[in-house]
Amino acid sequence: MKKKVVLACLLMASVCGVYAQNVTLAPEAGISAVQRYGWGQEWRPSAKVGVAADFNLTRHFGIESGLFYTFRGYSISNGGTYSNENSTWIENVSQTRHFLQIPVMAQFRWNLNKDTKLFFGVGPYVAFCLKNKFDSNPYYLEGSLPGMYEQYYDGFVYGKDAWGNDNLYLYDEARRFDWGVSSNIGIETHHWYAKLQYDLSLGKEGKNDVIGANYHTLTLSVGYKLGL
Numbered sequence: 527m528k529k530k531v532v533l534a535c536l537l538m539a540s541v542c543g544v545y546a547q548n549v550t551l552a553p554e555a556g557i558s559a560v561q562r563y564g565w566g567q568e569w570r571p572s573a574k575v576g577v578a579a580d581f582n583l584t585r586h587f588g589i590e591s592g593l594f595y596t597f598r599g600y601s602i603s604n605g606g607t608y609s610n611e612n613s614t615w616i617e618n619v620s621q622t623r624h625f626l627q628i629p630v631m632a633q634f635r636w637n638l639n640k641d642t643k644l645f646f647g648v649g650p651y652v653a654f655c656l657k658n659k660f661d662s663n664p665y666y667l668e669g670s671l672p673g674m675y676e677q678y679y680d681g682f683v684y685g686k687d688a689w690g691n692d693n694l695y696l697y698d699e700a701r702r703f704d705w706g707v708s709s710n711i712g713i714e715t716h717h718w719y720a721k722l723q724y725d726l727s728l729g730k731e732g733k734n735d736v737i738g739a740n741y742h743t744l745t746l747s748v749g750y751k752l753g754l
Contacts, residue, residue, distance in 0.1 A: 552578040556747025562600030590633040608685030613669030620661045627653040642715040653704040704729040717751045
């Protein structure tokens with residue numbers, strides 16, 4: 527699936543580069559709210575910055591792409607009660623993932639008046655994780671934070687619950703590749719634009735995951751278009 531999504535995005539971008547009537551670049555920045563389905567139900571703040579590229583095929587249709595940096599993650603409060611020979615604690619874990627994201631969306635435009643356009647876009651995206659960061663804040667019921675030589679890796683404490691299951695799954699390294707679908711709607715006037723965007727992450731985050739809805743991201747952003 528990963529290869530198919532990447533090839534489809536590259537093919538669409540290549541066709542646009544050949545047939546585009548004109549191309550615009552736009553520095554863009556926005557604020558986001560992110561929710562990880564099934565792993566902590568809270569919305570978390572995020573940001574999205576980068577450069578958008580519009581390949582205008584006609585007055586009313588084009589392909590929107592670009593390169594963006596964003597981050598998303600989740601927080602787990604009360605991820606289970608674990609213990610070892612020194613302590614008993616409740617796991618509180620958060621993960622933050624930093625991405626470079628490339629969308630390839632079909633964009634439709636309508637003139638509202640001489641200077642203002644309404645646009646709508648939809649299509650796939652691919653993303654590549656630059657860094658994963660875990661934060662652990664255990665709540666100790668008995669004992670206290672052990673010394674550095676008693677921790678199993680990266681400062682996280684190893685333990686088991688009452689049924690003999692360990693807490694390692696909370697810290698599983700996520701896959702570097704992600705893909706999904708994006709859509710947006712916005713207004714453009716005098717080269718400035720504002721848009722509301724929704725991203726749905728569908729890629730497998732862990733080795734045992736299945737393809738399905740992972741992260742929901744809402745972003746409100748602004749940009750300024752520069753013609754080439």
